Amino acid sequence: MTDTLKFADLIRALGRGKNGSRSLSREEAHFAMQEIWHQRETQAQLGALLMLMRVKEETSEELAGMAQAVRDELEQWPGHPIQIDWPAYAGKRRQPSWYVLAAKALAQGGYPVFMHGGGEHTAGRQYARQVCDALGIPVAASWQEAASLSRDHAMVYCPLVSFAPTLSHIIDMKRELGLRSPVNTLVRNLNPTGARVSVQGMFHPSYKALHHDTAGLLGDSHNVVLKGDSGEFEVRPDSDTTVLVHCPQHPKQIEVPRRLPQRAVRPDEPSMALLQSTWAGEAESDYSLAAIQDTMALVLMVADEISLQEAREKAERLWQQRSVTL
Numbered sequence: 001m002t003d004t005l006k007f008a009d010l011i012r013a014l015g016r017g018k019n020g021s022r023s024l025s026r027e028e029a030h031f032a033m034q035e036i037w038h039q040r041e042t043q044a045q046l047g048a049l050l051m052l053m054r055v056k057e058e059t060s061e062e063l064a065g066m067a068q069a070v071r072d073e074l075e076q077w078p079g080h081p082i083q084i085d086w087p088a089y090a091g092k093r094r095q096p097s098w099y100v101l102a103a104k105a106l107a108q109g110g111y112p113v114f115m116h117g118g119g120e121h122t123a124g125r126q127y128a129r130q131v132c133d134a135l136g137i138p139v140a141a142s143w144q145e146a147a148s149l150s151r152d153h154a155m156v157y158c159p160l161v162s163f164a165p166t167l168s169h170i171i172d173m174k175r176e177l178g179l180r181s182p183v184n185t186l187v188r189n190l191n192p193t194g195a196r197v198s199v200q201g202m203f204h205p206s207y208k209a210l211h212h213d214t215a216g217l218l219g220d221s222h223n224v225v226l227k228g229d230s231g232e233f234e235v236r237p238d239s240d241t242t243v244l245v246h247c248p249q250h251p252k253q254i255e256v257p258r259r260l261p262q263r264a265v266r267p268d269e270p271s272m273a274l275l276q277s278t279w280a281g282e283a284e285s286d287y288s289l290a291a292i293q294d295t296m297a298l299v300l301m302v303a304d305e306i307s308l309q310e311a312r313e314k315a316e317r318l319w320q321q322r323s324v325t326l
Helices: 007-014 026-037 043-056 060-073 098-108 128-134 143-150 165-172 182-189 206-218 272-279 286-303 308-321
Strands: 084-087 113-117 155-159 197-202 223-227 241-246 253-256
Touching (some): 007 026, 026 060, 026 165, 043 182, 060 206, 098 113, 098 128, 098 155, 098 286, 128 155, 165 182, 197 206, 206 223, 206 241, 223 286, 241 286, 253 286, 272 286, 286 308
Antiparallel strands (some): 223 241, 241 253
């Protein structure tokens, strides 16, 4: 099909109006991302494709095709085997980034983590890269450096621009276009290192099923999706949580009851100092411990194929056993 297909054909399919337009097939979306990756389209064509897809809303078939194209183009991961792929693109608005502490504790407990993020456009938000710098988690400047660091560190953060600069550029186009594009959704399903477990958090509930279905199409057999705090993969312990799961030992939907009986008072802004002191064991609250350990538990539930209660108990043990030095 790709021998005769042209980028303009895809724009035409998406843009024929209310009655004539359609979504792209998985194969067409794969072709589109290949063309974008190799910059064989014009900037006008790129903008048209992205915005037409955004207006109609991307499908799981489209996201799976585009994500698979990126996986096909990336160099095979040359580093230490990764257990958990952790996309972190949203940034925290009020609560500190408890999910980074959860990831760090899991990594120390024997579950190597590859965290990636980008699109740090919103003022006042706390992003994963800042937190990793503050917590002594190495930040890689390239794909090869990330691989090298993974051999000596259980958790590595790699900015999107360091392994997929074309996608990073498209996310940065939000300043020019005024809208996010399907790539903002796509990057959460990349799993660039081929980790056994992948997680996705998002702010809008409607995207849960989209990410879940995309993971299924991509064959990601151990995957957890939730509506997380500020859009990150982080449980809100003062709210009941519905998670979507791909795992042989679990149903596709699991209800996680809240740990805290009342809604917590939200701070005005996320505190880096509070994250550091919480890791050091100097400042702990019911909210922070519940957010960290329940986030860990969802990952452990899928990674170890155990019950949520068993996973919560293991999360508490791993948190207590962490090395508190940064």
